[in-house]
Amino acid sequence: MPTRRRALVILALLVLLAAASLLAALMTGSFAVAPGAVLRALSGGADGVGTDVVLNLRLPRALAAFACGGLLALAGALMQVLLRNPLADPYVLGISGGAAVGALSAMLAGLTLAVMNLAAFAGALAAMLLVFGLAHGDSSWTRSRLLLTGVIVAAGCGAIIALILTIAPDEGLRGMLFWLMGDLGQAISPWPALVVLTLGLIVTLPFARELNLLARGDTLAHALGVSVDPLKHGIYLLASLLTAVAVTTAGSIGFIGLVVPHLVRLAMIKLGWGNDQRLLLPAAALAGGSLLLLADTLSRIVIAPQQLPVGVLTALLGVPVFLFLLGRQPNERP
Amino acid sequence: MNAREPTVNPPLLEAIQLEVNIGGHRICRNLDWRVDAGESWAILGRNGAGKSTLLATTAGLRSQHSGRLSVAGLALPHASAGAAARAMARVRGYLSQHQIDPFASTVMESVLVGRHPHLGRWDWESADDRRIAGAALTEVDLGGFAEREVQTLSGGERQRLAVAQLLAQEPLLYLLDEPLTHLDLSHQVAVMELFARRAAAGAAIVAVLHDPGFAARYCRQALLLFGDGECLAGAADEVITATNLTRLYGHPLRELRADGDRWFVPC
Numbered sequence: 001m002p003t004r005r006r007a008l009v010i011l012a013l014l015v016l017l018a019a020a021s022l023l024a025a026l027m028t029g030s031f032a033v034a035p036g037a038v039l040r041a042l043s044g045g046a047d048g049v050g051t052d053v054v055l056n057l058r059l060p061r062a063l064a065a066f067a068c069g070g071l072l073a074l075a076g077a078l079m080q081v082l083l084r085n086p087l088a089d090p091y092v093l094g095i096s097g098g099a100a101v102g103a104l105s106a107m108l109a110g111l112t113l114a115v116m117n118l119a120a121f122a123g124a125l126a127a128m129l130l131v132f133g134l135a136h137g138d139s140s141w142t143r144s145r146l147l148l149t150g151v152i153v154a155a156g157c158g159a160i161i162a163l164i165l166t167i168a169p170d171e172g173l174r175g176m177l178f179w180l181m182g183d184l185g186q187a188i189s190p191w192p193a194l195v196v197l198t199l200g201l202i203v204t205l206p207f208a209r210e211l212n213l214l215a216r217g218d219t220l221a222h223a224l225g226v227s228v229d230p231l232k233h234g235i236y237l238l239a240s241l242l243t244a245v246a247v248t249t250a251g252s253i254g255f256i257g258l259v260v261p262h263l264v265r266l267a268m269i270k271l272g273w274g275n276d277q278r279l280l281l282p283a284a285a286l287a288g289g290s291l292l293l294l295a296d297t298l299s300r301i302v303i304a305p306q307q308l309p310v311g312v313l314t315a316l317l318g319v320p321v322f323l324f325l326l327g328r329q330p331n332e333r334p
Numbered sequence: 335m336n337a338r339e340p341t342v343n344p345p346l347l348e349a350i351q352l353e354v355n356i357g358g359h360r361i362c363r364n365l366d367w368r369v370d371a372g373e374s375w376a377i378l379g380r381n382g383a384g385k386s387t388l389l390a391t392t393a394g395l396r397s398q399h400s401g402r403l404s405v406a407g408l409a410l411p412h413a414s415a416g417a418a419a420r421a422m423a424r425v426r427g428y429l430s431q432h433q434i435d436p437f438a439s440t441v442m443e444s445v446l447v448g449r450h451p452h453l454g455r456w457d458w459e460s461a462d463d464r465r466i467a468g469a470a471l472t473e474v475d476l477g478g479f480a481e482r483e484v485q486t487l488s489g490g491e492r493q494r495l496a497v498a499q500l501l502a503q504e505p506l507l508y509l510l511d512e513p514l515t516h517l518d519l520s521h522q523v524a525v526m527e528l529f530a531r532r533a534a535a536g537a538a539i540v541a542v543l544h545d546p547g548f549a550a551r552y553c554r555q556a557l558l559l560f561g562d563g564e565c566l567a568g569a570a571d572e573v574i575t576a577t578n579l580t581r582l583y584g585h586p587l588r589e590l591r592a593d594g595d596r597w598f599v600p601c
Contacts, residue, residue, distance in 0.1 A: 225419045
């Protein structure tokens with residue numbers, strides 16, 4: 001278990017990593033900008049094409065990438081505690097499916113980007129409330145019931161998505177596929193995601209030690225004075241909301257929400273600090289933000305002048321990393 | 335029950351006309367039961383008689399059907415959520431029958447979890463908390479295990495870790511659901527003696543046990559659950575008898591005496 005001072009040192013290092021990723025993202029592209037010029041542009045002390053590119057094109061997209069990565073990693077970490085499963089991810093309970101149904105329906109109807117974002121958010125909220133209501137039923141929650149309800153709602157959304165893709169006109173398909181893969185080119189403004197990420201961290205951190213207990217089982221948490229049901233409902237709603245905002249901003253970017261919290265947890269365990277959410281939650285948010293920012297930068301340049309949807313890249317990188325980690329898990333007693 | 339000295343503090347556990355049901359099955363009815371500081375109770379009964387259910391109810395983990403129930407003056411089930419639940423966790427500790435570890439964690443981290451009720455929302459575990467946790471590990475013979483990965487422990491070691499976590503919680507009332515599961519004989523004795531010491535030092539113990547000999551040796555009081563809603567509570571010497579146990583388990587038992595201890599063997 002880390003001490004508070006050590007946790008702050010780690011978080012400070014991750015903030016530096018995030019700043020470095022941001023600098024790299026602002027420098028890189030078809031029009032290269034030197035680090036000094038980036039800093040001058042950010043501090044408002046320069047004019048010219050470089051400044052324009054940095055401030056108006058790259059900065060909003062970079063901030064959106066960072067915010068979405070942070071949102072997904074934080075939501076994934078919360079879902080893993082809620083479902084008490086280190087392999088859960090933010091999409092497992094159908095949030096992204098609901099958002100996709102909303103977004104694709106709006107695209108099919110030919111609505112504007114802003115309306116499409118609203119529809120995606122509404123779809124995510126609808127899926128979240130549907131799962132919450134159905135899983136709640138007339139008795140209290142059980143994990144298996146929540147998981148089953150979520151998986152079934154996700155499967156239903158998958159069917160509707162397939163239906164929309166089938167009946168959509170050819171010229172709309174490309175946009176829909178990019179949305180489904182996750183792509184930051186469609187981000188309108190980074191601010192909602194950044195604000196929600198900040199609020200999400202502010203809301204969860206006071207409960208981080210209670211989450212540590214919840215990860216060890218409802219009975220233990222209850223016996224040690226945690227109000228288990230309100231906490232579980234709160235995490236579910238918050239994690240769903242974080243996911244909904246991320247998906248609304250940039251589509252369903254995969255693997256960040258699964259791999260990043262898992263990776264951070266594994267690193268903490270390797271260092272002998274165990275599974276402490278007080279460090280894990282903010283660390284996952286910072287690392288997830290940095291990772292998606294770097295992946296998005298790569299996706300802009302790897303087959304330039306064309307751009308890859310960043311979701312393709314996170315999946316291509318995420319799958320081998322994840323398989324590697326899985327293979328290196330320490331043996332447990334049966 | 336015996337007449338007692340009047341006490342200023344409320345009893346650590348008090349049940350008045352308690353009725354507890356599970357799945358349509360009645361575990362106890364009209365149970366009047368009081369546990370005071372210094373007492374050590376064994377709960378005995380056959381499988382499915384409701385020992386664990388009654389214990390979980392007294393811990394505030396589930397609601398009673400009717401009757402009054404309070405722990406150190408905190409009324410249940412009201413005190414099972416919110417700030418009262420935190421206050422409750424400083425008074426009573428509960429050892430679950432099953433230990434689960436979905437996530438990797440070190441032994442020290444797992445013991446420190448027991449300090450949760452004593453820490454404020456923004457507190458981190460202090461050197462003092464680590465000292466208490468280390469002492470708890472030593473007490474259950476896991477002294478050198480602090481940095482071990484929990485998922486690599488044996489069943490018995492994991493059980494002793496759960497006991498250490500409970501000791502680190504430092505409650506006044508210890509509710510123990512089969513504390514001797516997975517333990518070898520020497521550790522069974524060590525754990526019972528450890529809890530007997532806590533009772534002697536002013537705490538109270540309520541333990542679900544399967545061996546009436548251990549109950550007679552380490553507990554001064556006993557509560558028998560006959561499985562049909564009938565209960566018998568009293569001093570262990572009077573309640574734990576071959577006749578009662580024969581009825582309790584539905585199997586004839588014989589009492590053997592050795593060096594002042596009473597042991598019960600199936601006929």
